[in-house]
Amino acid sequence: MFGDTNGEGKRIPAVGLIAREDNTGDVIATTLRAMNRGHTVFVTHASQPTIEGVKLAAQIGAIIIDPQQPDPDDDSLRRELLLTAMARSHPGLIFQSNAKVPIDYNQTTATIESTEKCCVEAKQPTQEPSTTVHAVIPAHNEAGTIGDIVSTADIHVDEVVVIDDGSTDETPAVARDAGAEVITHATNRGYGEALVTAFSWAKKANVNELVILDGDGQHDPEDIPKLVDARNRTGADIVIGSRFGDEVETDIPIYRWIGLNIVSTLTNLSMGAMRPRSFLQDTQSGFRVYGRSAIESLAGADIASHMDASTDILYHAHQQGFEIEEVGTTIDYDVENGSNHHPLAHGFVLIRNLLKTIERDRPVATLGIPGFLIALTGLGFGYWTIINYIQTETFPLGIAMTSTFLSLTGILSCFTAVILHSLNHYLD
Template sequence: MSGETIETREEGQRERADSVAVGVIATADNTDGALRTIHRALDRGHDVFVLQPGETESETVRFAKQFDVEIVRVQASGDLQRYKEELAIAASVKDYDAVIVPPPECERIVYDETLAAITENSIQVDAVTERDVEFSGETVVGIPAYNEAGSIGDVVREARAHADSVLVVDDGSADDTAAEARSAGAVVIEHERNQGYGQALKTLFDEAADRDVGSLVVIDADGQHDPSDISRLAGELESGDADLIIGSRFASNGDTNAPVYRRFGLWIVNTLTNLSMGVVRPRSRVQDTQSGFRAYDSDLLESLATDGEIGDRMSASTDILYHVHENQFKIKEVGTTIDYEVEDANSHNPISHGLTLVNNILKTVERQRPISTLGVPGFVSTVIGISFGYWCFSNFIASGSFPLGLAIISVFFTLTGIFSSFTGIILHALNQHLK
C-alpha cells in the first residue's frame, strides 16, 4: 500500500473521529470500565459525553471531570433507551454527526466495525464490543495468556496466518499482554485478576460456545508451539474421526527438546492419567496428556462450557481428558513439535507442577473408582493382616513367646485394610446415590 493511500485513510479516520463522539452511561459499579472507555476514546480523538442519571454524583463522574468531557445530567429512570436518546440529543446540540454508546458494563469498543456501521441517518449508534464479534463457523485460535507481552504479538500474528480469527484471554496480566495481542489483530477478553490457566481455558470454552465457532485450536502464548501445525490439527478435526485432536510430543512425527527430567515426569503423569481413566491397552492410551496444543470441535466445546468440574489451575488439562472420556467423545493425537528453548518459556516449577497433577489424579481416581482403588486394596491388606495374625498366633502356641513384631504388622495391615475397605464401600454407595 502506498504512503499516500495510508495518509488518506488516516486523514479520513481523523475526520470521522472529529464528527463522532462517544457517550458513556455512568453507573454505581462501572467506574473502572467507564474510565478505560473514556481514555481510549480520547486517545483516538473522539470527544466524550458522560451521562449521570439522578442528582447524586457518581464516582465515575467525579473521576471523569478530570478529563475534557461533557457531563449530561438527567433524572434517573432506569430506562437505558432514554439514556441513549439523551446522549444523542447532547451530541447533536454540539454538532456531532453521531454518538457511539457502549453498554453500561463498558466492554471494549471495536471502533473499526462500529464506525463502519454508522450511516447518514445514524445519530445514536450502539457500540460493537469485543464480545459482539461473531466467529460463527470459523476456525478460531484460542490463547490463554498471563504476562506474555514479549511473545504474544508474534504468536498472534503467526496464528492468524493459519486460522480465521484469534481470541486471547488475558488472565489478569500486569504487563502489556492485552495491548500487544490487540495490536497484532486478536480479540481480547480480559480477566480483572489472575485466576489460573484452567479458568482462562474455561473462558475460552464459554466464549467459543457463545460465539458458535466451528472449531477452537488452543495454543500456548509463549511460542513453544509451532503455529504451522494449527491447520493440520484443524484439518484432522474436520475429517470427523475425533472430537478432540491433541498435538502430541510423543506421537508419530512428534518431537520435543524437553529435558530428561521433564520427559520422565511426563511419563509418570501420562501413565497415571491413563490408568485413572481405566485405559490399559496401548492403542487406547493418550500419549501426551499434558499437551496444551489441542483442537476442539463445536459439540465438545458446548459440553465443556457447561462442566463445572474443570479446575482453575494447571490440572485443567487432565480434567478435560476426564470429561472427554466420561462423555464418550473421541480423541486423536497427531505429532507436533514443542520447543522448550524459546525465550520466557513455561516457568512453572516441574516438581510442584507434577505433584499437583499427581495429587489431582489420585483424588479423581479415589472419587470415581473407590472400589478398585480403596476397596480391593483394602481387602488384600486385611487378608495380609489376618495371615500375619495367624502366623503370630501359631508362633506363640509353638514357642510360648509372643512375637511382638508380627503382632504389630498384623494389626497395622488389618486395621488399614478394614478402614480402606469400608471407605471404598461408603464412597461407592455415595456415588451411586448421587447418580
C-alpha cells in the same frame, strides 16, 4: 375481515406475547419487529395491566388482551390469545413464550401453513456453524512472544483471538498490532478461567473448530494444520497435540518426562481408560483442537481456575462420551518464562488432586482391592505368628504386631471402599 395481509394480499398470522415485569424491553423490540413485517401483535399479561410492558406495547400499536380469569397460567393466556386471533380472522397465531429470543417468521409461518395448526410456538432462526478455524491464545504477560505467535497462527486460521488474562505488560497492544482480537480480563483469573472465556466466546461466535495454544512460544503454530486435519479426518471431538507421538523430536527434560508420564497414567486410571486404544499419552498438553459439540458442552462446564484445567476438560469429555485423538507435535522448552508454575509444585498439585479423584470415583479399585490384599497379607503374618509360637513356644511379638497392623489397615480400607462405593451409587 381483520386479518393482516402481506405484499401479495395473503393473510398472515398474528403474534402473541405475554408481558411480564422482567421482559419489557424484549416485548417492545419483538412488537416493533413484528409490526414492521405487517403482523398484528396481541399482548396479554397475568392480571398485571399496570406493568410497563403492557403500557408501552399499547402505545406503539399492540392490542392488549386482558385475561378473563384471575392469576391465569401460561396455557390459559395462550388460549385467550389464540381465540382473539381467530376471532379477528387471522389464519393462526405465532406464540412467543420467551420474548428474549428472536423469531424466524418465514419458518414459523410455513409451519402453520404446512401443519394447519392454529397456534405454533415461535421458531428461532437457525445458524449454521461456520466452517472457519479460529485460534484462541490465553496469555498473561507474554509481550515478548505473543506477536510472533499471533502472526504465525494467523497464516493457518481465519481469526486469532487472544484472552489477555490481566497482563501488566504490553501483551494486549502487541497482540492487537499483530492482528488479533483481544478479550481482556481486568485481573489475572488463571488459565482455567481464560479457557472458560475462550469456550464461551467460541460458542456465541458459532465457531466450528477452535484451536487452543499457549502464548509463551512452547507450542508451534505451524502444527495447527496437522491437528485440524486429524480432527476432520477422524471426526474426533477433541484432538490433542501430544509430546509423545510418533516421530516427535522433543527436548523435554527427563524429570518432566517422568512427571508427565506419572500424571498421564493417574489421569487415565481416574477415568478408567487403561486399555491401549483409549489410553491418552499426553493428558497435560494445552495444544488442542475442539469441535463444535465439545465447544458447546465445555462453555458451560466446571473447569478449574489454575493447574487442573487441562485435566478437568478431559474428565468432562470422558463423562460426555467425546472422542479424543492424539497427534504428535513439538513442544519447545527452551523459551523464556515457559511456565508460570514450578514443575515440581505443578506436578505435586496435579498428583494430589488426581489421587483424590481416583479415591473418590473408583474406591473399589484403589481402596477395596489393595485393602483386601493387605488384609490377606496380615492374615498370613498371623498364621506365621501361630506356627512360630507352636514350634518354639515363644511368642513373636514383632510378627504379631505386623499382622495386627496389616489386618486392621486392610479391613479399614475395605470398609472405606464399600462406604464410598455406596455413596457413589446413592449420589448417582
